[in-house]
Amino acid sequence: MKFSSLYRSPELNPKDLKALTIPIFNPINVYGRCFHLSWLGFFVCFLSWFAFPPLLHGSLKKDLNLTAVDIANDNICGLSATLIARFVLGPLCDKFGPRWVMAGTLIVGAIPTAFCPLVTNVSGLHAIRFFIGFLGGSFVPCQMWTTVFFDKTIVGTANALAGGWGNAGGGVAFFMMPALVSSLLGDGYSLHRSWGLAFTVGPFVILVFVAALVILFGQDCPEGKWSKRKDILGIGIDNTLVTVVSVRSDQKTSKRIVSQVTPGDSASAENVAVDELIMADEIIEDPTLLGALKTSFSYRTMLTALCYLCTFGGELAIEAILSGLYSQKSPKWSQSLAGDWGSMMGLLNIITRPLGGVISDLLYRTFKTTKVKKFWMIFCGFMQGVFLLWIGLVTSLSVHGTIGALAAMSVFMEMGNGANFSTVYFINKKHPGIVAGTTGAFGNLGGIVFSLVFRYNVTDKGTSDYGRSFYIIGAICMGLNALVCFIPIREDKYVSAHHEAEGDVKV
Structure with missing residues (x-):
């Protein structure tokens, strides 16, 4: 990618009008605009979803008299709703398109966020965490x-x-929420009133605002409305005519040239029919219940799902306990200081997760096979397990040594997340939403499983045995990633599409 591609209108693949570059510095262009709205919507959802963990070991623990078991159970409640949401939102994306599903997720998640000030006991906290957990599905x-x-x-x-970038919202929550609570306490509000208002003046307002941006400025797909996503190939126009589409793309315009021919009249018509068949395999279809179940639990979907169970599942569970871990390692640390260092893992996503995807694409373009994407994803997950095993076994690490070790582990864990969703697209092109939803849901399943590991490693004294939890999670990650090596990936040879964008090329 040239630097100029970051601000110019992108070249397009003439077969499907998808962009060949990412116009990051061009939010006016529809491709740049939708790119930014996608991560921004995800960012604010994670900001609200992760708003509780940095307060659990401080303000909430003190105000609601929470025990270590209560905190662990609360984290599981937040993850359980997201597990359900991701299974549901995947098929909805295939049916209605991602723009409206994102807007709906923001609005639905904003409602329980507004009711946070009404929580007065542990049961109410568990309930509100469960419903706010719906926001975690925004990743799909x-x-x-x-x-x-x-x-x-x-x-x-x-x-x-x-x-x-969207995942970094979880990191921002770790220093934003304690800072908001501290500010409100300084203004004379009670402890309960301070943390309750922090959710209203922070996450709730932001969720509603971004939902409005998605509705007003977003677009469903390159063709416009989601219902027109098949128009480029003319699928279903009639049984005798095949629509041929050509695209010329330059910096300012994208023009389609459409013609119709009768299949079988000539060799050229036969070639058109072949191209039509090839591209029809990549059209996103409306899901059926049986088709959704078959796609969700196919062995190829399990390739990305089980890997994501380790990487994102590990991230969810570990981020939720970071403030408690640092406070245990250094009891003199304040809630704000522990939250600031706890934000590190989430903020690393700004660099590490994109790096995992960039390397995956680079390897794909170099070796021209999806197999290299698969093994890069597995390597990252396995190395995550190695680091967690080491951190868990070396219990003598100081708080600063633990921070450094977790940072190194996070590089592989979060690169694995990026590598995973660089691979998801190749699993099933007819139902990418279902594959994304299932993979994302397995990430939450991993978060629940690993949170249970922390939950059942609470000592008789009421403190958590974090070291034992870490090496158990590490062993699970190493074992699962070794196992999925035997699952084959759908082979999709790399062919550059740049030459197709240089002129009118028939699809």
Whole structure:
């Protein structure tokens, strides 16, 4: 990618009008605009979803008299709703398109966020965490949105950038929420009133604002409305005529040239029919219940799902306990200081997750096979497990040594997340939303499983045995990533689409 491609209108693949570059510095262009709305929607959802963990070991623990078991159970409640949401939102993205699913997720998640000040006991906290957990499903429309706008040669980079920047919302929550609570306490509000208002003046207002941006300025797909996504190929126009589409793309315009021919009249018509068949395999179809179940639990979907269970599942569970871990390692640390250092893992996503996708795309373009994407994804997950095993076994690490070790582990873990959703697109092109939703849901399943590991490693004294939890999670990650090596990936040879964008090329 040239630097100029970051601000110029992108070249397009003439077969499907997907962009061959990412116009990051051109939010006026529809491709740049939708790219930014995808990660921004995801970002604010994660900001609200992760707003509780930095307060659990401080303000909430003190105000609601929470025990270590209560905190662990609360984290599981937040993850359980997201597990359900991701399974549901995947098929909805295939049916209605990612833009409206993103807007709906923001609005639905904003409602329980507004009711946070009403929480007065542990049961109420668990309930509100469960319903706010719906926001964690926003990852699915985020990744689906970039998938439908960007070509397969760069979709890994686009998905990883959007996913990494959006995921950073969880990191921002770790220093924003304690700061808001401290500010409100300084203004004379009670402890309960301070943390309750922090959710209203922060996440709630932002969620509603971004939902409005998505509705007003977003676009469903390159063709316009989601219902027109099949128009480029003329699928279903009639049984005798095949629509041939050509595209010329330059810096200012994208022009389609459409003609119709009767199949079988000539050799050229036969070639058109072949191209039509090839591209029809990549059209996103409306899902059926049986088809959704078959796609969700196919062995190829399990390739990305099980890997994501380790990487994103590990990230969710570990981020939720960071403030408690640092406070245990250094009891003199304040809630704000522990939260500031706890934000590190989430903020690393700005660089590490995109890096995983960029490397995946680079390897794909170099070796011209999706197999290299698969093994890069597995390597990252396995190395994550190695680092967690080491951190868990070396219990003598100081708080600063633990921060450094977790930072090194996070590089592989978060690169694995980026590598994963660089691979998801190639699993099933007819139902990418279902694959994305299932993969994302397995990430939350991993978060629940690993949170249970932390939950059942609470000592008789009421403190958490973090070291034992880490090496158990590390062993699970190493084992699962070794196992999925035997799952084959759908082979999709790399072919550059740049030459197709240089002139009128028939699809």
